[in-house]
Amino acid sequence: MEDQQPAAVIHTTGLTKHYGSVHALVDLSLDVRPGEIFGFLGPNGSGKSTMIRTLLGFLHPTGGSARVLGLDIVDDSVEIRRRTGYLPGGIALYDSLSGAAALDYLNDLQGTPAVRREELCERLQMPPSVLRRKVRDYSRGMRQKIGVIQALQHDPELAILDEPTEGLDPLMQQAFYSLMDDLRDQGRTTFFSSHVLPEVERICDRVAIIRSGHLMALHNVDDLLARRKRKVSLRWRGIAPELSSIPGLADVETDGDRMTATLLGDVSGFVRAIASPSLVDLTIEPARLEEAFLEYYAGDDASEEVRG
Amino acid sequence: MNLRLLVQTLRWNRARLLPVMVVSFGWGMLMPVIYVAFGDAFKGLVDSGVIPAELMNFGSGSLFTLPGALTLGLQHPMTIAFVGVFAVGSTVAAIAGERERGTLEVLLARPLSRRTIYLTVAAAAVILISLVIIALLAGQVTGVAVQGLSDELDLVQVPLVFLNGLLMWGAFAAFGLAASVTFDRHSPALGVTMAYLLVNYFLEILGSLWRDVDWTQQYSLFHHFQPGNILTGTVDPFDFGLLAAAIVVPVAYALIVFPRRDLAAPS
Numbered sequence: 341m342e343d344q345q346p347a348a349v350i351h352t353t354g355l356t357k358h359y360g361s362v363h364a365l366v367d368l369s370l371d372v373r374p375g376e377i378f379g380f381l382g383p384n385g386s387g388k389s390t391m392i393r394t395l396l397g398f399l400h401p402t403g404g405s406a407r408v409l410g411l412d413i414v415d416d417s418v419e420i421r422r423r424t425g426y427l428p429g430g431i432a433l434y435d436s437l438s439g440a441a442a443l444d445y446l447n448d449l450q451g452t453p454a455v456r457r458e459e460l461c462e463r464l465q466m467p468p469s470v471l472r473r474k475v476r477d478y479s480r481g482m483r484q485k486i487g488v489i490q491a492l493q494h495d496p497e498l499a500i501l502d503e504p505t506e507g508l509d510p511l512m513q514q515a516f517y518s519l520m521d522d523l524r525d526q527g528r529t530t531f532f533s534s535h536v537l538p539e540v541e542r543i544c545d546r547v548a549i550i551r552s553g554h555l556m557a558l559h560n561v562d563d564l565l566a567r568r569k570r571k572v573s574l575r576w577r578g579i580a581p582e583l584s585s586i587p588g589l590a591d592v593e594t595d596g597d598r599m600t601a602t603l604l605g606d607v608s609g610f611v612r613a614i615a616s617p618s619l620v621d622l623t624i625e626p627a628r629l630e631e632a633f634l635e636y637y638a639g640d641d642a643s644e645e646v647r648g
Numbered sequence: 649m650n651l652r653l654l655v656q657t658l659r660w661n662r663a664r665l666l667p668v669m670v671v672s673f674g675w676g677m678l679m680p681v682i683y684v685a686f687g688d689a690f691k692g693l694v695d696s697g698v699i700p701a702e703l704m705n706f707g708s709g710s711l712f713t714l715p716g717a718l719t720l721g722l723q724h725p726m727t728i729a730f731v732g733v734f735a736v737g738s739t740v741a742a743i744a745g746e747r748e749r750g751t752l753e754v755l756l757a758r759p760l761s762r763r764t765i766y767l768t769v770a771a772a773a774v775i776l777i778s779l780v781i782i783a784l785l786a787g788q789v790t791g792v793a794v795q796g797l798s799d800e801l802d803l804v805q806v807p808l809v810f811l812n813g814l815l816m817w818g819a820f821a822a823f824g825l826a827a828s829v830t831f832d833r834h835s836p837a838l839g840v841t842m843a844y845l846l847v848n849y850f851l852e853i854l855g856s857l858w859r860d861v862d863w864t865q866q867y868s869l870f871h872h873f874q875p876g877n878i879l880t881g882t883v884d885p886f887d888f889g890l891l892a893a894a895i896v897v898p899v900a901y902a903l904i905v906f907p908r909r910d911l912a913a914p915s
Contacts, residue, residue, distance in 0.1 A: 389913045398756060398911045422759035432750025448652045449758040490754065
């Protein structure tokens with residue numbers, strides 16, 4: 341388990357939530373550090389939304405405790421929400437209002453100036469002409485953009501985003517990723533729930549994997565990727581390169597002048613080892629978080645492996 | 649209470665409010681006209697024995713006196729429909745409707761406690777119900793003046809009638825809000841609240857038409873709304889107290905239950 345960090349933006353200790361006999365969260369302990377983008381990964385029904393809703397005070401924990409921005413989630417829920425921006429999954433908005441009126445209304449209730457709205461609208465391509473239209477006339481993607489803007493327009497210390505790119509086209513997804521990068525650069529913290537693995541891989545610093553309410557893993561994304569096996573294939577002319585001494589290479593299959601294998605660990609060592617004039621072609625597939633994710637979901641046992 | 653939420657809640661009701669107030673005013677004006685036009689005729693029918701006196705009563709109202717006619721207007725199903733738009737329709741939709749639509753999510757994401765949200769929508773309900781009752785009473789007072797019956801109406805008592813009416817409809821609104829914070833969907837909240845209102849109304853009407861079971865009226869909130877008695881100077885504090893209690897209980901329930909409820913993700 342990680343060492344307890346007093347400065348954690350989110351700190352949970354044995355957080356547990358039961359609905360009758362259903363165990364939605366089980367003894368979940370984790371820290372989200374200031375200024376990081378923290379990915380919270382899990383399939384539908386794994387407990388991601390339950391975790392978020394418990395942190396925001398929508399649900400009451402059955403056991404354990406949690407602090408957000410140093411505040412207790414049970415006693416200080418209102419203050420937590422004052423300093424937090426939240427994008428619910430599958431956000432519903434007030435259809436009878438225009439986009440601008442919806443943002444005004446929600447920001448008035450937030451009680452904090454919407455210092456980032458103009459920038460967000462520009463980056464997510466929501467010009468005034470679009471904001472003047474009724475929400476009921478918006479596409480799903482436009483509603484999602486309004487959802488992102490309402491969550492971030494008051495420049496919260498912590499953003500809690502549940503499936504934020506759902507419904508966004510690839511161009512807007514890139515704009516969103518860029519926005520996340522900038523928020524991180526500005527020291528803002530983001531708690532990011534998703535089951536879209538490439539985007540978690542793209543923007544998150546650390547990732548927690550949850551299954552059936554259990555925390556299965558907590559890793560730096562880079563570390564996680566470094567621990568994944570990559571598929572490598574190479575082709576040579578003449579004498580086959582010596583592969584047996586390369587650390588991390590396994591599942592070697594040779595077919596004439598072609599070879600495929602899996603590589604665990606350092607790529608540079610592998611490249612140095614096979615470098616020779618006889619090498620004609622080399623392909624190293626990038627390590628994917630998806631494989632790590634699937635690995636954690638392959639077994640039935642909820643054995644925990646948690647690293648900082 | 650949150651002023652911005654209150655203003656927005658009232659804005660969302662304004663499209664319904666104006667027509668309901670206009671119709672309520674018109675309906676209020678009509679009762680003195682009916683009293684003048686048909687009051688004596690109905691009294692003659694009852695006195696002749698052709699029609700039993702019970703059938704000339706409706707709840708606590710009748711057409712034999714001006715206060716009775718005004719009471720009849722304030723307890724008529726038409727009035728229930730007008731005030732019910734806000735006392736039942738708006739209140740049951742206030743929380744359960746937002747929850748069903750999913751918009752409660754973005755509302756609860758703001759720094760608002762659930763008690764603040766509840767008290768704000770309750771305040772909006774009080775304002776909306778008050779405006780409709782005022783429109784009804786204004787219509788009645790105008791009708792009385794137009795018919796030249798002002799000397800039969802003690803205007804000083806009208807504010808007490810307003811208060812009595814507000815307490816009764818406030819009790820139904822409080823029940824509707826309690827149902828609204830209890831259910832995740834609008835339909836069951838509406839069903840339970842409508843059942844509560846209809847049972848109360850049934851007990852009142854049953855007792856007024858069938859004198860052998862007139863004890864049922866005591867169990868109806870409608871029976872403790874007595875504009876006729878108030879206008880004739882007979883004010884029973886028990887009626888006011890009972891209606892106030894009928895507000896306090898569901899309000900207390902909602903203030904306890906709503907903040908403690910788990911609000912799972914909308915399905």
